[in-house]
Amino acid sequence: MRRSDSTDDEFAEFVAARSPQLYRSAYLLTTPSHAAEDLVQTALAKTYAAW
Structure with a gap:
């Protein structure tokens, strides 16, 4: 499922x-x-998946 551009923008913000x-x-x-840095990257990747 493709995320909307606005969702990607909100996550980037x-x-x-x-x-x-x-x-x-x-x-x-x-x-x-x-x-x-690895810990933050992992946490953000998991957060993005749930976003």
Whole structure:
């Protein structure tokens, strides 16, 4: 099923607004920056699937 462009735009806005906070939280949980980036990417991928 194809998502609408507006849904993709809304998710992109969400990612742009929340990524810094998500990264900071992930960094506190994992410490290495690459692990934090992986954690945020995984969380956003799962969020997009449910969006």
